[in-house]
Amino acid sequence: MSAFKRNPKWQAPRIGATELKLLERLSNASAVSGDEGAVRAIVLEELKGIPAEVQVDALGNVLVTKSGKGAARPRVLLAAHMDEIGFMLTADDGEGQFRFEAVGGVDAATLAGKPVWVGPKQHPAIIGAKPIHLTTASERSGALTADALRIDLGPGNGGKAKVGQYATFATRFTRLGPSLLGKALDDRLGVTTLLTLLKHAPANIDLLAAFTVQEEVGLRGARVAGYTLNPDIAIALDCTPAMDQPTWDGRENTLYRSRLDDGPAIYSVDSSTLSDPRLIAHLQETAAAYGLPYQMRQPGGGGTDAGSLHKVRGGVPSISVSVPGRYLHTPAAIVRLDDWKNTVALLHAALGHFTRDTVKGGR
Amino acid sequence: MPMEDTKTLLKEMISVAGLSGHEAPIRQILERAWQPLTDELHTGRLGSLHARKHGLGKGPRPSLALVTHMDAIGLIVTKVNEAGLLHLDQIGGIDARVLPGQLVTIHTRTGDLPGLVVLPAAHTLPDDAASSAPTLPNLRVDTGLRPAAARRQIQVGDLVSFASQPLELDGDLLAGHSLDNRACVAVAHETLRLLQSRKHSWDVWAIATVQEEATLFGALTSGYALRPTLAVVIDVTFAKSPGTPGHKTYDLNKGPTLDWGSNTHPKLLAELQTLARKLEIPFQDAVYAGGHSGTDAHFMQVAGEGIPTAILSIPLRYMHTPVELIQMKDIERAGRLLAEFITALDDTFMDKLQLDDAANGEAQS
Amino acid sequence: MKDIIRQLVETTGPSGYENEVRAVVQKMLKGQVDSMKVDALGNLITRKGQKGQDGLTIMLSAHLDEIGIIATHIDERGFVRFTSVGGVHPRNAVGGRVRFLKTGQVGVIGMEPNQSATSVHGLDKMYIDMGASRRADVKVSVGDVAAFDRPFEDLGQRLVSKAMDDRIGVAILVETMKQLKATPHEVVGVFSTQEEVGIRGATTAAYGVDPDLGIALDVTLTGDTPQAATMEVALGNGPAIKVKDSGMISDPRVVAWMEAGAKRARLPYQLEVLSGGTTDARGIQMARAGVPVGCLSIPCRYVHTPSEMVDYGDVQNSVKLLLALLSKPVKLA
Structure with a gap:
């Protein structure tokens, strides 16, 4: 594989106030798997300004298909999922209290004592917890699961919530110094990245964008999106866990998956996909040529839309690139703004160097 | 609507910290709110706020104290680790299982910082952590700051308070942190507000006590300092919620509870019950056993020579979580009952509380 | 100052039986303070200085008592059964030696056999072996009190002994009262009793003294040993200014005043949040209409074992910090 030279005219797409505002809107919107309408509306609105x-x-x-110029353009698909983890109201216990179940892999340890938003209009409600005064020590040593909890809209709720409605944690996006915090950065970061790349699409490729549904419940939207768009190359844009805290007893943390501040996480292996080595090399060479940081995500569990994309039709060379994030699938994830900026930069630079030859021949 | 003033004040009160032992932020709000409603205002030696509204009787006048604690539960930094994550201890009783994913504010010497309580990845914790519920020693606060910046700005002893915002639910319900016991401070406020247009012969002390959630020393020391003739302690009680035993919990929106147990003066309770019935103000009967009401009444009752004390409680769901829930109507009813009670106090009232007659102790209806 | 410390830690005085220690302190402070008296619960109350115009009555409190044991039964074969006075942890008891106050006799603590070599019985399955073989030879009666017996060791920078909790506080208070010269305050040095059984001496002393400000001097735990519980306090990093423990929240104004004093005097200090235990400051805070309090803690490893370890620099800096604080008017912000 030949190393390539940096394009001297290249500039990274700017991640500024506009992009952060868009991310904020997207993260605050409620779009649990199967109910992605609120995010889809924002995406469609943003796409109005883009000729595609x-x-x-x-x-x-x-x-979305954004065609480039010139001959022999590869069809490169970027996918980011619109859906997020959340809840569904499953039974009405009266007094404004509803039983609920998780949709997607919600961290069950984080349910109690949180405000939530119910339904498309984000009706305010809370998940309480039994008062500590009425619990025993042995009771407190057991986990509080959804079975024991209710979503409470208050006894005055006049039938505004209904069984079958979805709910999300009511966490508003915020800046934390060099970091970003939000309930659905997984994967509204990917969605914002993809919208940004569409606005700055290089001409050497046909850029295909899939804003997918139902990723959190089994990579389901990507499967049909990949089939329809039929790409030469596919890249899933997602968030990956950064489990990089120090260990309690000072041992070296050898299972961090990814780390904040180390740049975009390039996948080699996760539960769903063996990344195409040519794409790994392409991204690594891009990073080297452009002086951009990256980290190899520790091989291991987890999955992205790439798990579906690489298996459509006759197969598609695929890879994933994620922004590392702490506390994914809880009420609030934390990512570093710099990691996101570097992710957008790396992807944009890498797109500019894709040719039909990038994945020619066998892998 | 005048009651709206009380609700506005309550929302302001549950938007500040004021953890036990560090009540200045909430005290400042109350100083401002009670200054125009009372004749004297001073701060006790441990920080409790003492506000007196004079009665019309000839001095020295007897006094009734409305005792409501203003402090709140919370967390405190015990260590800033090498990654800039904060280790925690608690102030007051918190079930650690409500903490992961909780937004908090860290009160540093140089200003407030936002943060998030987190349960670190299981492989970074002791082996037994994965198989059990989250415990405080295993939780951290992530401020989003890089390690050096966190270590520069945050130190051991910095307080950490819940950042949940006041949340209005349909049906005039209010949710948020610290409604235990700011909902009851609002009752005292509502009482003072109603008394502005009434004549009463006794003095009224509104006492916002400190440290109830930690030591009860606010009530102990204010009781010693002020020696009111009577005290009504206003605190929250358990409203029915998922998983709670029916016999220890009360309904939202059926009025405050009047609580019977050994911290309660039987005849003072009976007088309150009688008046509430007469005025058709709904209330619920509640009992506490074990000799300790778990409120400021425990020490208020034994201050100095002893003070006849009653306990009025506002039912609240999800006590000691950041999403406590109350019904505003219960606050309004409690305020009205207390204002009427104070208005009715006269020179002969204390005669009614004598415990040396044969028929004493029969307060329960 | 090491001589004072040695003398204090090698004297015995379990809770309620502090008279020998008190006598040692009285001797040390003879002619060094303006007044000394002993109150109804045995607290030694010493005073120095006059409350000037900007002055306060400041109560400093260090407790005289130490943990100990008390005989509950002497069996036929002369083994003494016992229970604790204060917080004696069973795991620290086996193999320990105790000295009975009345007779000065020493015995050894043994334990009934245990299935597991790694777990420990409660004190009810332990006994004191006085070296006798029958009851008649044992000069111990039910109700007799003993303290752990272990000599003082000077490791240079680090000092080890039983009863560092709280004789190190007592030593610091003795030295402070001795060295204190000009002060705008009435400084009341209270050597309190019965702390280990529930802050009883300091509670009544504070009622009697009725101070404007209180500071307890006591040991605190550290987080600087292998796998220690989370705590930033470490030996040798200076005296610890307590923010909170499990029974008391320091008045934030007092914490700020103590911190400012340490900075002004360029003395090292650390901030402390202790997740277990409490001190005389709790008793002072709850007195009468309430008293603003703080606590100056001496970091100490292995608290409530017979080998409590402190850092000599922390001890000296504690005295310096107290003298710096007491020599100036107090303005609580």
């Missing part, structure tokens, strides 16, 4: 073909498919994926 846009369609919404049967599952609710937003599929």
Whole structure:
């Protein structure tokens, strides 16, 4: 594989106030898997300013084709999922209290004592907990699961909530010094990245964008999106856990998965995908040529839309690139703004160097 | 609507910290709110706020104290680790299981910082942590700051308070942190507000006590310092909620509870019950056993020569979580009952509280 | 100052039986303070200085008592059964030696056999072996009190002994009262009793003294040993200014005043949040209409074992910090 030279005219797409504002809107919107309408609306609104073909498919994926110029353009698909983990109201216990179940892998240890938003209009409600005064020590040593908890809209709720409605944690996006905090940075960061790349799409490729549904419940939207768009190369844009805290007893932390401040996380292996080595090399060479930081995500569990994309039709060379994030699948994740900026920069630079030859021949 | 003033004040009160032993932020709000409603205002030696509204009787006048603690539960930094994550201890009783994912404010010497309580990845914790519920020693606060910046700005002893915002739910319900016991401070405020347009012969002390959640020393020391003739302690009680035993919990929106047990003066309770019935103000009967009401009444009752004390409680769901829930109507009813009670106090009232007659102790209806 | 410390830690005085220690302190302070008296619970109350215009009555409190044991039964074979006075942890007891106050006799603590070599019985399955073989030879009666017996060791920078909790506080208070010269305050040095059984001496002393400000001098735990519980306090990093422990929240104004004093005097200090235990400051805070309090803690490893370890620099800096604080008017912000 030949190393390539940095394009002297290249500039990273700017991640400024506009992009942060967009991320904030997206993170604060409620779009639990299967109910992605609120985020889809924002995505479609943003796409209005971009000259490209846009369609919404049967599952609710937003599929975009932004054609480049010149001959022999590779079709490069970038996918980011619109959905987020959350809850569904499953039974009405009266007095404004509803039983609920998780949708996607919600961290069960984080349910109690949180405000939530119910339904598309984000009706305020709370998940309480039994007062500590009425618990025993042995009771407190057991986990508080959704079975024992209720979503409470208050006894005055006049039937505004209904069984079957979705709910999310009511966490508003905020800046924390050099970091960003939000309930759905996984994967609204990917969504914002993809919108940004569409606005700055290089001409050497046909950029195909899939804003997918139902990722958190089994990579389901990406499967049909990949089939429809039929790409030469696919890259999933997601968030990956940074489990990089120090250990309690000072041992070296050898299972961090990814680390904040080390740049975009490039996947080699996760539960769903063996990344195409040519794409790994392409991203690494891009980073080297452009002086951009990256980290190899520790091989291991987890999955992204790439798990579906690489298996569509006759198979698609695929990879994932994630922004490392702490506390994913809890009420609030924390990521570093710099890691996101570097992710956008790396992807943009890498897109500019894709050719049909990038994945020619066998892997 | 005048009651709206009380609600506005309450929302302001549950938007500040004022953890036990560090009550200045909430005291400042109350100084401002009670200055126009009372004749004297001073701060006790441990920081309790003492506000007196004079009665019309000839001095020295007897006094009734409305005793409500203003402090709140919270957390405190015990260590800033090499990654800039904060280790915690608690102030007051908190079930650690409500903490992961909780937004908090760290009160540093140089200003407030936002943060998030987190449960670190299981492999970074002791082996037994993965198999059990989260415990405080295993939780951290992540401020989003890089390690050097966190270590520069935050130190051991910095307080950490819940950042949950006041949340209005349909049906005039209010949710948020510290409604235990700011909802009851609002009752005292509502009482003072109603008394502005009434004539009463006794003095009224509104006492916002400190440290109830930690030591009860606010009530102990204010009781010693002020020696009111009577005391009504106003605190929250358990409203029915998922998983709670029915016999220890009360309904939201059926009025305050009047609590019977050994910290309660039987005849003072009976007088309150009688008046509430007469005025058709709904209330619920509550009992506490074990000799300790778990409120300021425990020490208020034994201050100095002893003070006849009653306990009025506001039912509240999810006590000691950042999403406590109350019904505003219960606050309004409690305020009205107390204002009427104070208005009715006269020179002969104390005669009614004598315990040396044969028929004493029969307060329960 | 090491001589004073040695003398104090090698004297015995379990809670309620502090008279020998008190006598040692009285001797040390003879002619060094303006007045000394002993109150109804045995607290030694010493005073120095006059409350001037900007002055306060400041109560300093260090407790005289130490943990100990008390005989509950002497069996036929002369083994003495016992229970604790204060917080004696069973794991620290086995193999320990105790000295009975009345007779000065020493015995050894033994334990009934245990299935597991790694777990420990409660004190009810332990006994004191006085070296006798029958009851008649044992000069111990039910109700007799003993203290742990272990000599003082000077490791140079670090000092080890039983009863560093709280004789090190007592030593610091003795030295402070001796060295204190000009002060705008009435400084009341209280050597309190019965702290280990529930802050009883300091509670009544504070009522009697009725101070404007109180500071307890006591040991605190550290987080600087292998796998220690989380705590930033470490030996040798200076005296610890307490923010909170499990029974008391320091008045934030007093904490700020103590911190400012340490900075002004360029003395090292550390901030302390202790997750277990409490001190005389709790008793002072709750007195009468309440008293603003703080606590100056001496970091100490292995608290409530017979080998409590402190850092000599921390001890000296504690005296310096107290003298710096007491020599100036107090303005609580």
